[in-house]
Amino acid sequence: MKNNNHLSEKKNVKHVRIFVVSLVSILAFLLMTFLPKKNFLANLYIPFMEESPTLTVFVSATPTPTLFPTPTSTITQAPTPSISPTPMPPEGKAFSVGSSIEGKSIDVFRFGSGSNVRMIIGGIHGGYEWNTSVLSYLLIEDIKSGRIKVPFDTTLYILPILNPDGYFDYPDSSYGRGNARSVDLNRNWDAIWEADWPRTGCFSYVYITAGEKPFSEPETQALSQFILDNQVKALISYHSAMSSIFAGGRPEPDTASENLAKALASVSGYNYPPLDGGACCYTGQLIDWASANGIAAVDIELTDHDSNDIVINRKVLEAFLAWQE
Numbered sequence: 001m002k003n004n005n006h007l008s009e010k011k012n013v014k015h016v017r018i019f020v021v022s023l024v025s026i027l028a029f030l031l032m033t034f035l036p037k038k039n040f041l042a043n044l045y046i047p048f049m050e051e052s053p054t055l056t057v058f059v060s061a062t063p064t065p066t067l068f069p070t071p072t073s074t075i076t077q078a079p080t081p082s083i084s085p086t087p088m089p090p091e092g093k094a095f096s097v098g099s100s101i102e103g104k105s106i107d108v109f110r111f112g113s114g115s116n117v118r119m120i121i122g123g124i125h126g127g128y129e130w131n132t133s134v135l136s137y138l139l140i141e142d143i144k145s146g147r148i149k150v151p152f153d154t155t156l157y158i159l160p161i162l163n164p165d166g167y168f169d170y171p172d173s174s175y176g177r178g179n180a181r182s183v184d185l186n187r188n189w190d191a192i193w194e195a196d197w198p199r200t201g202c203f204s205y206v207y208i209t210a211g212e213k214p215f216s217e218p219e220t221q222a223l224s225q226f227i228l229d230n231q232v233k234a235l236i237s238y239h240s241a242m243s244s245i246f247a248g249g250r251p252e253p254d255t256a257s258e259n260l261a262k263a264l265a266s267v268s269g270y271n272y273p274p275l276d277g278g279a280c281c282y283t284g285q286l287i288d289w290a291s292a293n294g295i296a297a298v299d300i301e302l303t304d305h306d307s308n309d310i311v312i313n314r315k316v317l318e319a320f321l322a323w324q325e
């Protein structure tokens with residue numbers, strides 16, 4: 001048993017040696033294998049590092065789309081001064097500044113580009129005051145034909161039909177005084193606005209309101225915004241028919257509006273002070289809102305509901321353009 005045991009121990013020692021030799025061989029193999037791999041990993045790391053700057057370049061390239069506005073704005077910087085921040089509409093062409101309750105466009109025409117900004121508004125009352133819109137278009141044609149010249153330092157805007165619903169829906173009818181909601185657009189401004197007023201001595205032929213609140217109507221919103229945005233300094237709002245001129249400002253006209261009213265009365269023969277004589281209680285009016293905003297403003301009432309008064313109002317327009325505050 002002892003010999004047998006000795007033989008078996010010898011075998012075991014041999015097995016251990018074989019195992020150790022094998023293990024050493026495997027370790028040697030692995031070392032041989034991994035040593036280059038260490039370099040390979042290092043090599044792997046290098047491309048990764050190389051990729052990193054590539055990525056950085058890519059990242060720096062990524063904002064390029066967001067950088068697009070920069071070159072664009074650089075490119076547009078040169079034309080900007082000539083275009084001006086709010087591009088001017090083309091001269092003599094209708095451009096829309098808003099819409100009526102029924103979605104009809106409210107159009108304005110521009111003439112000239114000077115800093116002295118003036119405006120004419122026709123058809124704030126539609127229907128039976130249609131002749132104020134016709135007059136506005138005739139004045140536009142006079143300027144286009146060169147019959148009336150706009151001074152170089154002046155911009156003139158003409159808005160022929162502020163109330164297109166009343167103008168087109170009720171031609172030559174007092175039903176067209178208000179817009180499609182029966183709001184009187186000359187009682188809807190934020191100047192001594194009242195929901196109601198004494199009807200005695202005022203227009204009272206058909207149902208009419210002042211709107212739910214000042215500037216409740218899209219027509220007055222559009223025009224007030226346009227006047228403020230374009231820094232209008234003086235304006236005429238045409239009506240018919242009292243053959244008179246009213247100056248803006250309550251309870252008393254402001255000096256500039258009164259001077260403008262007198263200047264226009266002197267060339268037209270329209271009455272100033274107006275024939276009305278204070279019979280009607282005026283609330284929420286355009287010219288009073290304009291006056292409160294430092295704008296010289298007058299209402300001009302044509303002689304009747306039929307005549308366009310073009311001969312008189314050529315003189316009025318020339319005096320309006322020449323008038324100095």
Ligand SMILES: [Zn+2]
Nearest residue numbers: 125129239240
């Ligand atoms: Zn009117």
